[in-house]
Amino acid sequence: MSKAAKENKNSGIPARFANLVDQLTDLGEKRIAEIDAARIDMQVLSLISPGTEKLPGEEAARLARDANDSVADAIKRNPKRFAGFAAIPTAAPEKAAEELERTVKDYGFKGALINGHCRGRYLDDNFFWPIFDRAQELGVPIYLHPTRPPQQVVNSYYVGNFPETVSRQLSIAAWGWHIETAVHIIRIIASGVFDKYPKLQLVIGHLGEGLPFMLERLDSNL
Numbered sequence: 001m002s003k004a005a006k007e008n009k010n011s012g013i014p015a016r017f018a019n020l021v022d023q024l025t026d027l028g029e030k031r032i033a034e035i036d037a038a039r040i041d042m043q044v045l046s047l048i049s050p051g052t053e054k055l056p057g058e059e060a061a062r063l064a065r066d067a068n069d070s071v072a073d074a075i076k077r078n079p080k081r082f083a084g085f086a087a088i089p090t091a092a093p094e095k096a097a098e099e100l101e102r103t104v105k106d107y108g109f110k111g112a113l114i115n116g117h118c119r120g121r122y123l124d125d126n127f128f129w130p131i132f133d134r135a136q137e138l139g140v141p142i143y144l145h146p147t148r149p150p151q152q153v154v155n156s157y158y159v160g161n162f163p164e165t166v167s168r169q170l171s172i173a174a175w176g177w178h179i180e181t182a183v184h185i186i187r188i189i190a191s192g193v194f195d196k197y198p199k200l201q202l203v204i205g206h207l208g209e210g211l212p213f214m215l216e217r218l219d220s221n222l
Helices: 003-007 020-025 029-037 057-077 093-107 126-138 151-158 164-171 176-190 207-221
Strands: 043-045 082-087 111-115 142-145
Touching: 020 029, 043 057, 057 082, 057 093, 082 093, 082 111, 093 111, 093 126, 111 126, 126 142, 142 176, 151 164, 151 176, 176 207
Parallel strands: 043 082, 111 142
Antiparallel strands: none
């Protein structure tokens, strides 16, 4: 058993993911071998959930800078195989915009990744819009990556007459991550972000987080 697997044995991470931490943190030859095996030509590296979004501004800024410097180093070693999405200190939007610009201009990063809500606060709030402003100015996208819903949502929606392990998976990868991200995107659209920043690019994954299947209904009702 790997060191990471031992550390995660009692952490609630499903056994099938026991080696995932090792895989995610390897930015060298092991990862290259695995993406070769998967027939992936290039992989975009980024700091995923919970990322910086659960931290206050100063702490988030330090983590973002360290993560981005590590990614930049990995890209430098394998520039034809890796690209980067910046981690940014979302809780401090002006600093986040500066870090996005630094990584794009100094390292050639392709955009930024934001892990959902920022301690219960969503990106439709004007407070965060300096990030959108800078992304549009730089011409790079922001990938809105899923994160766990706020605890009050978890308590209301995903705690029920079933085991805690079921509750946890419902609140994240089985359902909650994707519904949470879809609602976040709808909030951003409804707030007028794209009216103010018409060239802004947002990226979402996982089959569009369910939104493509509901677009007609959303359009007709909103």
